[in-house]
Amino acid sequence: xxxxxxxxxxxxxxxxxxxxxxxxxxxxxxxxxxxxxxxxxxxxxxxxxxxxxxxxxxxxxxxxxxxxxxxxxxxxxxxxxxxxxxxxxxxxxxxxxxxxxxxxxxxxxxxxxxxxxxxxxxxxxxxxxxxxxxxxxxxxxxxxxxxxxxxxxxxxxxxxxxxxxxxxxxxxxxxxxxxxxxxxxxxxxxxxxxxxxxxxxxxxxxxxxxxxxxxxxxxxxxxxxxxxxxxxxxxxxxxxxxxxxxxxxxxxxxxxxxxxxxxxxxxxxxxxxxxxxxxxxxxx
Amino acid sequence: xxxxxxxxxxxxxxxxxxxxxxxxxxxxxxxxxxxxxxxxxxxxxxxxxxxxxxxxxxxxxxxxxxxxxxxxxxxxxxxxxxxxxxxxxxxxxxxxxxxxxxxxxxxxxxxxxxxxxxxxxxxxxxxxxxxxxxxxxxxxxxxxxxxxxxxxxxxxxxxxxxxxxxxxxxxxxxxxxxxxxxxxxxxxxxxxxxxxxxxxxxxxxxxxxxxxxxxxxxxxxxxxxxxxxxxxxxxxxxxxxxxxxxxxxxxxxxxxxxxxxxxxxxxxxxxxxxxxxxxxxxxxxxxxxxxxxxxxxxxxxxxxxxxxxxxxxxxxxxxxxxxxxxxxxxxxxxxxxxxxxxxxxxxxx
Numbered sequence: 362x363x364x365x366x367x368x369x370x371x372x373x374x375x376x377x378x379x380x381x382x383x384x385x386x387x388x389x390x391x392x393x394x395x396x397x398x399x400x401x402x403x404x405x406x407x408x409x410x411x412x413x414x415x416x417x418x419x420x421x422x423x424x425x426x427x428x429x430x431x432x433x434x435x436x437x438x439x440x441x442x443x444x445x446x447x448x449x450x451x452x453x454x455x456x457x458x459x460x461x462x463x464x465x466x467x468x469x470x471x472x473x474x475x476x477x478x479x480x481x482x483x484x485x486x487x488x489x490x491x492x493x494x495x496x497x498x499x500x501x502x503x504x505x506x507x508x509x510x511x512x513x514x515x516x517x518x519x520x521x522x523x524x525x526x527x528x529x530x531x532x533x534x535x536x537x538x539x540x541x542x543x544x545x546x547x548x549x550x551x552x553x554x555x556x557x558x559x560x561x562x563x564x565x566x567x568x569x570x571x572x573x574x575x576x577x578x579x580x581x582x583x584x585x586x587x588x589x590x591x592x593x594x595x596x597x598x599x600x601x602x603x604x605x606x607x608x609x610x611x612x613x614x615x616x617x618x619x620x621x622x623x624x625x626x627x628x629x630x631x632x633x634x635x636x637x638x639x640x641x642x643x644x645x
Numbered sequence: 646x647x648x649x650x651x652x653x654x655x656x657x658x659x660x661x662x663x664x665x666x667x668x669x670x671x672x673x674x675x676x677x678x679x680x681x682x683x684x685x686x687x688x689x690x691x692x693x694x695x696x697x698x699x700x701x702x703x704x705x706x707x708x709x710x711x712x713x714x715x716x717x718x719x720x721x722x723x724x725x726x727x728x729x730x731x732x733x734x735x736x737x738x739x740x741x742x743x744x745x746x747x748x749x750x751x752x753x754x755x756x757x758x759x760x761x762x763x764x765x766x767x768x769x770x771x772x773x774x775x776x777x778x779x780x781x782x783x784x785x786x787x788x789x790x791x792x793x794x795x796x797x798x799x800x801x802x803x804x805x806x807x808x809x810x811x812x813x814x815x816x817x818x819x820x821x822x823x824x825x826x827x828x829x830x831x832x833x834x835x836x837x838x839x840x841x842x843x844x845x846x847x848x849x850x851x852x853x854x855x856x857x858x859x860x861x862x863x864x865x866x867x868x869x870x871x872x873x874x875x876x877x878x879x880x881x882x883x884x885x886x887x888x889x890x891x892x893x894x895x896x897x898x899x900x901x902x903x904x905x906x907x908x909x910x911x912x913x914x915x916x917x918x919x920x921x922x923x924x925x926x927x928x929x930x931x932x933x934x935x936x937x938x939x940x941x942x943x944x945x946x947x948x949x950x951x952x953x954x955x956x957x958x959x960x961x962x963x964x965x966x967x968x969x970x971x972x973x974x975x976x977x978x979x980x981x982x983x984x985x986x987x988x989x990x991x992x993x994x
Contacts, residue, residue: 404980405753407729491869491871492871506870593856593858594856594858595992597988608721609721610721611721611725613725
């Protein structure tokens with residue numbers, strides 16, 4: 362009993378600085394933002410002190426804004442699922458690989474992360490835009506010009522290409538943690554490969570799938586440069602809209618409300634999905 | 646401790662005034678001017694900021710002992726900052742460069758120092774079309790119908806003729822409101838009837854007109870044939886032509902909406918005297934010619950005649966089109982609603 366106290370003291374001393382940093386750099390600005398979101402916007406005076414829910418009401422009662430939230434959500438879900446479908450086989454192959462090329466493979470996955478998302482979006486513009494690679498090939502085959510730029514397809518493709526490495530790397534580390542002998546045991550007991558995957562690998566990889574899924578889902582929900590550059594003026598997602606309200610229209614209260622709505626939506630969905638996974642995991 | 650020994654501004658001013666009577670202390674005056682001669686210029690970054698240094702700050706203000714510090718950023722951010730500081734007796738900015746509509750808004754909010762010829766002597770040369778009692782017009786550029794000479798054989802001469810290009814029209818998302826004003830000018834005869842321009846703009850969007858989120862996207866779109874025409878500033882056409890894109894300007898017969906970039910002095914500017922000197926230098930013929938030569942914007946003063954290639958590039962057609970600055974009060978009244986409407990129209994397709 363006598364040793365407990367100093368231990369606790371040491372612990373709090375160790376945690377203290379980090380907690381302080383988080384408090385100062387995350388909680389306080391968020392609290393300030395929450396306060397702003399209840400203010401009223403006025404073009405001349407910029408922000409009027411108030412305590413009104415009108416910014417939130419404006420968002421939830423207007424089909425335009427809820428539509429933008431829905432678009433963002435759909436893009437995020439679709440890209441997350443595609444990341445999973447495309448990432449799992451690659452991650453599995455990498456994790457189980459004994460080849461000396463394995464590290465090269467991992468490096469190839471990581472390499473795109475060295476290039477910023479803006480630069481990669483610009484690259485996609487060159488591929489998908491008018492006069493771009495796709496257009497040129499289509500033209501050579503006898504088509505009359507095709508522009509895939511400024512479509513939801515372009516945005517989905519852009520986000521997918523950015524998020525895929527995160528998914529693969531997360532899954533790979535989790536699959537590596539699954540004992541290969543468990544799969545061999547399933548094999549030896551006569552399970553067919555699909556059965557082995559469905560009943561052995563998948564349940565064991567579920568925490569990794571959940572982590573990777575949550576990671577890329579959050580990234581997609583908050584994507585800014587990709588929808589801005591590849592979606593153009595006619596395609597709306599939450600982050601570019603939030604930026605426009607904040608930095609172009611100078612409507613800080615509404616921008617703060619949008620920020621909270623985006624954050625709460627993402628957090629709620631993330632929490633829900635981990636709850637679901639946990640339940641299923643326990644059921645296994 | 647050091648602030649106790651550091652002379653206050655007043656002391657320095659008093660010293661300077663005293664020294665002024667005795668020419669023997671001339672270096673002291675210079676030092677005093679340097680100490681009090683710091684002016685903070687809130688401006689856009691990039692080329693504009695660089696050209697301010699090249700054409701105004703280095704050649705005209707530095708020799709007078711005025712040291713300029715630039716506070717560069719996007720216009721809304723800088724305006725927000727100025728508004729946030731409005732209650733402070735001494736703000737952090739002396740001169741703010743904004744588009745003319747934003748200058749009007751700042752004036753409406755009571756944040757701008759009134760200007761006259763006693764403060765800014767060069768105001769007497771300002772072209773009357775652009776003169777206001779609260780801001781100097783720094784540069785201007787008429788809105789033109791930019792077109793590809795390759796694909797457009799008879800250049801459109803009015804907004805209506807441009808409309809006929811439907812899906813081949815390009816609109817810059819961040820200056821759509823100027824397209825609305827051009828439409829109102831043509832259809833209503835009054836650019837202030839901005840709300841009435843909703844219908845023609847909606848028609849354009851439905852016809853498949855392209856909207857570009859970045860100004861830079863316009864030139865590649867003309868080059869690749871994605872669009873054939875679009876309303877942009879003449880200065881932009883000159884800039885892109887210089888960059889090798891085949892593009893020409895057609896001046897609308899109903900008159901050209903005109904972009905004006907303004908400079909204003911904030912009421913709580915810490916150094917008003919230097920701020921006025923900045924404005925005066927910005928209206929200097931040498932500085933104005935510099936901007937015309939490098940950026941393709943027209944001088945706003947009557948005494949900066951252009952010569953040679955620059956004069957040829959910036960020449961307005963004969964008879965000169967009417968230059969129409971935005972109707973600031975009407976624009977200010979409807980802008981927020983129009984922005985909201987524009988977002989929805991784009992989304993609806």
